[in-house]
Amino acid sequence: MLQMNGIKKRFGSIEVLHGVDLEVRAGEVHALLGENGAGKSTLMKVLCGIIKESEGTIRINDELHSFANYDAAIAAGVGIVFQEFSLIPYLTAIENMFLAREMTTRLGLLDRKAMRNRAREILARLDVDLPLNVPVANLSVAEQQFVEIAKALSLEARILVLDEPTATLTPSEVEHLFKVIRELRRDGVAIVFISHHMEEIFEICDRITVLRDGHYIATHDVAEVDVDRLVELMVGRRIEQSFPPKPDIDMSGVPVLDVSELQLSKTSPVSSFQLHQGEILGFAGLVGSGRTETALAMIGAHPSVTCKVKHNGKEVRFSEPADALAHGIGLLPESRKEQGLVTSFSILRNVSINNYGKYRKNGVFIDLKKEVLCTKEVMAQVRVKANGPSDPLDTLSGGNQQKVVVARWLNHTMNVLIFDEPTRGIDVGAKAEIYQLMRELTEQGCSIIMISSELPEILGMSDRVCVFRDGGIVDTVEGENINSEKIMTLATTGRQDNVA
Known part of the structure; x- marks a missing residue:
């Protein structure tokens, strides 16, 4: 035909x-x-x-x-x-x-x-x-x-x-x-x-x-x-292993984030979780289980009944995402076009958009050479396929647009990143690159919350997994308990007993 x-x-x-x-x-x-x-x-x-x-x-x-x-x-x-x-x-x-x-x-x-x-x-x-x-x-x-x-x-x-x-x-x-x-x-x-x-x-x-x-x-x-x-x-090559090896995480110290008494609505369960330095904490559950809403409520981007947050042992209150950003917490949203990017802008402007203070010159002007240089560096780090920083964002493929969102946060000094569906719409080769990049970030001291609907991604990347159901965390699993049977049973029934 x-x-x-x-x-x-x-x-x-x-x-x-x-x-x-x-x-x-x-x-x-x-x-x-x-x-x-x-x-x-x-x-x-x-x-x-x-x-x-x-x-x-x-x-x-x-x-x-x-x-x-x-x-x-x-x-x-x-x-x-x-x-x-x-x-x-x-x-x-x-x-x-x-x-x-x-x-x-x-x-x-x-x-x-x-x-x-x-x-x-x-x-x-x-x-x-x-x-x-x-x-x-x-x-x-x-x-x-x-x-x-x-x-x-x-x-x-x-x-x-x-x-x-x-x-x-x-x-x-x-x-x-x-x-x-x-x-x-x-x-x-x-x-x-x-x-x-x-x-x-x-x-x-x-x-x-x-x-x-x-x-x-x-x-x-x-x-x-x-x-x-x-x-x-x-x-053009074999990808022998999509997921990089998991390191040993020291969880004896003060958590980077300690979230408690987080309740999305009066009828929702009360959730608590901790995020440690260098850790990838998975948020798993069915669509509508409250994973994204919980992460957004923590940074002041979604309403909640109650929410207590400690950052590096000190109590903080994030009334809006800008407060979280000031503490080095960034979000890569699920919907990159609606929430993560300005598609009519260039790559350069998208990478710089919430970080122009980095390029301030004499307290007034923008150092354009420094802006271009920094953008090129983070583009190279995440392997954005483009002619250069001045390319319009809407000329890039979906996967490369996602990489630009990652590049923006790499342009900051961040200690916590929330990846919401980090590989949605991304091919297998680019997925492996994103996974490797995430591990490189944790090796450099960053901590990551990864929200994902892909169970293999949760199993392969998470050091611990918070399983959600009906708007709250049912259980947090780690080690050998991070397996598909246990996570799906928790996500679909909420049962914690008789699940190996």
């Missing part, structure tokens, strides 16, 4: 796609893999007419196309569900699905009944039941995801691109999504599936195409390869 041959894309003198090929059959789920910056998103933007290829051809059902814009791609049957939702939050599901394509009556008035019926038809096809008359901002992340898919199907898309569709879904929601994907496959829709979760690739996909540094590397049937082979194709 889809043939992309010899696709090249240049931005000025920089070529980012070097003759990439991609073929997708009708009724196939085709994985597109590669590290962040490999060219996946750029290739899909070419397919969807968002950017224009410099060279190469696109054929759909053997008909040659060259899309001038997204509308032209839609007319040819191409739809895309972006990793970052493109919904307008204050509009309803129906209004989002038919935005700029509203159905009208003979008199030119909005035909709300026809749009509602069509929306119901599409959602019934997806086996999804969700409120149609409330702003999509009131819907769950999974429901918003299905609105995005329904919007693409309302365009009669025969080629559907799903970019990291499971990044924010619970396991049960992922299973529902996969059920929908299988139905679409049976209907003959060609699906391009982009994901960094290898287990998903082997569960739902038929074939895999791998890109690396803007080059086409290989296409294989899923049955022909294993995880190690795919990783080697993606990064």
Whole structure:
């Protein structure tokens, strides 16, 4: 159904796609893999007419196309569900699905009944039941995801691109999504599936195409390869061990953080935890269990009924995040675009944005040379793939944007960092780099709270794990007790007994 041959894309003198090929059959789920910056998103933007290829051809059902814009791609049957939702939050599901394509009556008035019926038809096809008359901002992340898919199907898309569709879904929601994907496959829709979760690739996909540094590397049937082979194709080398070895942590001294009597609401459990120097403390639990809210309440970014904090043995009160920052505590938020970055700014401005005092010259001016030098140093430390500090942030891949958030805090003198979903949307090669970086930070005396929904990440990186349920900590486990069975039992039932 889809043939992309010899696709090249240049931005000025920089070529980012070097003759990439991609073929997708009708009724196939085709994985597109590669590290962040490999060219996946750029290739899909070419397919969807968002950017224009410099060279190469696109054929759909053997008909040659060259899309001038997204509308032209839609007319040819191409739809895309972006990793970052493109919904307008204050509009309803129906209004989002038919935005700029509203159905009208003979008199030119909005035909709300026809749009509602069509929306119901599409959602019934997806086996999804969700409120149609409330702003999509009131819907769950999974429901918003299905609105995005329904919007693409309302365009009669025969080629559907799903970019990291499971990044924010619970396991049960992922299973529902996969059920929908299988139905679409049976209907003959060609699906391009982009994901960094290898287990998903082997569960739902038929074939895999791998890109690396803007080059086409290989296409294989899923049955022909294993995880190690795919990783080697993606990064050009074998990653023998994703997680660095855990050091011995001295927990006899005064904790860096001692949090007690933290209660998010009057009905929530009361939580307490300690963080020691050089430690990575994992926060595990199901989505909505209170992990992020607890960390935010500690730094004054989320309301709580009570919260007592000692920093290096001294009582402190953080009424706002700026107070925590003044004590050397920084947050890498889960939603990097909404909370962690200013995407219209350059890398330089994003790294410097809350640390301009570092560059003050004569008490008034900014030392621009020092600012650029420091930014280059932290960019190199976290391996940001870019031409330089002046590059606009929105030209970077999702993984490289995440690295810029890390670079900002490395530009500070920090003693505690809160990593909320540190590797969300990041490929396996970049994950290994982030994990190594986290251990390097702890070796330098930094302490880390790591909030993660990925159980392998919790098991592989945490020195101790606080398990959350119903808005509070159920138990804190360490040593041999950091295993999947115990953590999942605590997270799902709250039971501490008979769990080995």
